[in-house]
Amino acid sequence: MKSGPGSPPEKRKQIYRGRVVTLNLETTKLPNGVTIELEVIRHQGAAAAVPLTGDGNVLLIRQYRHAAGGYIYELPAGKIDPGEEPLACAAREVEEETGRRASSITPMLSFYTTPGFTDEVIHLFLATGLAPGTQNLERDEVLEVVEMPLEQAIHRIADGTIRDAKTIIGLQAAYLARGSRQP
Amino acid sequence: MKSGPGSPPEKRKQIYRGRVVTLNLETTKLPNGVTIELEVIRHQGAAAAVPLTGDGNVLLIRQYRHAAGGYIYELPAGKIDPGEEPLACAAREVEEETGRRASSITPMLSFYTTPGFTDEVIHLFLATGLAPGTQNLERDEVLEVVEMPLEQAIHRIADGTIRDAKTIIGLQAAYLARGSRQP
Numbered sequence: 004m005k006s007g008p009g010s011p012p013e014k015r016k017q018i019y020r021g022r023v024v025t026l027n028l029e030t031t032k033l034p035n036g037v038t039i040e041l042e043v044i045r046h047q048g049a050a051a052a053v054p055l056t057g058d059g060n061v062l063l064i065r066q067y068r069h070a071a072g073g074y075i076y077e078l079p080a081g082k083i084d085p086g087e088e089p090l091a092c093a094a095r096e097v098e099e100e101t102g103r104r105a106s107s108i109t110p111m112l113s114f115y116t117t118p119g120f121t122d123e124v125i126h127l128f129l130a131t132g133l134a135p136g137t138q139n140l141e142r143d144e145v146l147e148v149v150e151m152p153l154e155q156a157i158h159r160i161a162d163g164t165i166r167d168a169k170t171i172i173g174l175q176a177a178y179l180a181r182g183s184r185q186p
Numbered sequence: 187m188k189s190g191p192g193s194p195p196e197k198r199k200q201i202y203r204g205r206v207v208t209l210n211l212e213t214t215k216l217p218n219g220v221t222i223e224l225e226v227i228r229h230q231g232a233a234a235a236v237p238l239t240g241d242g243n244v245l246l247i248r249q250y251r252h253a254a255g256g257y258i259y260e261l262p263a264g265k266i267d268p269g270e271e272p273l274a275c276a277a278r279e280v281e282e283e284t285g286r287r288a289s290s291i292t293p294m295l296s297f298y299t300t301p302g303f304t305d306e307v308i309h310l311f312l313a314t315g316l317a318p319g320t321q322n323l324e325r326d327e328v329l330e331v332v333e334m335p336l337e338q339a340i341h342r343i344a345d346g347t348i349r350d351a352k353t354i355i356g357l358q359a360a361y362l363a364r365g366s367r368q369p
Contacts, residue, residue: 018202019209021225023303026202026209031252035328042204043253044227049302069214070226071301082302114349117299117306118254119232119265120206125300125351143222157362166297168308168351175358179340182365 013038023082024121046123050092051080052108052130053173054101059181061153061174062101062133063165066146076149076165078173080125089113089126098136101148106132111176116168125169129177153178196221206265207304229306233275234263235291235313236356237284242364244336244357245284245316246348249329259332259348261356263308272296272309281319284331289315294359299351308352312360336361 014030025045032038054062063076079100083092090108098104111127140146151159156174159165165174197213208228215221237245246259262283266275273291281287294310323329334342339357342348348357 019225021211023225024209024227026207028204029252033252033326033328034250035325037325039326041252042202042206044207044303046303067217068298068301069212069216069224070303070305071298072305075298075301077301112343112349112354113346114351114354115251115254115258116351117304117308118251118258118260118350120227120229120253121300122253122255123300142218142220143216145216145218160295160359163296166295167301168297168299168355171295171297171355172351172358175355175362176343179358179362 042120044121044123046082046121047085048083048089048124048126049080050083050089050096050126050128051078051169051173052093052097052105052128053078053111053177054097054103054105054130054133055153055177056133056150057131059153060150061156061177062103063149063151063156063170064100064146065149066144071167075167076159076170077167078127078170080169083126090128093126093128093130097130099139100144100146101133102136102138103133104136105130106134111180112172114172127169127173127176129180153181225303227304227306229265229304230268231266231272231307231309232263233266233272233279233309233311234261234352234356235276235280235288235311236261236294236360237280237286237288237313237316238336238360239316239333240314242336243333244339244360245286246332246334246339246353247283247329248332249327258350259342259353260350261310261353263352266309273311276309276311276313280313282322283327283329284316285319285321286316287319288313289317295355297355310352310356310359312363336364 264279
């Protein structure tokens, strides 16, 4: 599953091509025979990771997000560079954002973030075997690393503190997987 | 937490205003003093629901999504109409899309779908007490209703069949909540 063209539209008009998103008006024929024009955000895709310590703690980043109007908690994540493998991207983002290097990165899930208007896919990984690495933030990344027990993070979802979709998915998936290993 | 203006940008240039999305170039000063221009998709927000039957089954819809290049499994969901409450929107979408009316709708979570480039928030509810209602699809909605045990849906996440973020979040959260009720 890759972000990309998907099924070919019958007509595609590019409204804007930016650094992160491309906005198209795409005309397509639905399986019911209806032809419609859709606003579609084309995106190169992203990768994220759940960094789990040997103690069962998770590393989150508390990051300033203009679109969210302030700081939110997130998993380390970032856009996939051209030609980059999602796994390599996830490993790179874990080290750049948390300053810890993962000796093991394993695939968890891939999902569409909001398929009503974008083809963006996030590839999610589990990052373990964390050792000191080198944090390397971009000038537009304002964040701090927060370590907490996975169980506490699950409570922070329920109480509304953690409210980023990929982060909720990753934490819940890691928690469910742990449950199945510790019956 | 509402989709909306968030923190006021210093400068905002509207590139496109459509039926679903508005694309702006917004200039903002980050907490570290760096001023940047961001591509921001402004969105009115959406609501979704996990419709659970008394037998512990979930109702999903298998819907054609152009941006995803085919059919994907989703919870019933839709954009919030101007002035509409998220709960009312979720109740409306459950009936319009599944043809079942819920006697109880309770809030679960609200989250940003992909806060790197959009302020879209999805408000997620649990819908129970399902009784026959009236399905009412828009002409651009191509979908069928699929009922399955919640546990099976959780397996369908793990095997990659269910790959929509809001749907994964809702199913995981319902499953975790059920686990805590049935220790």
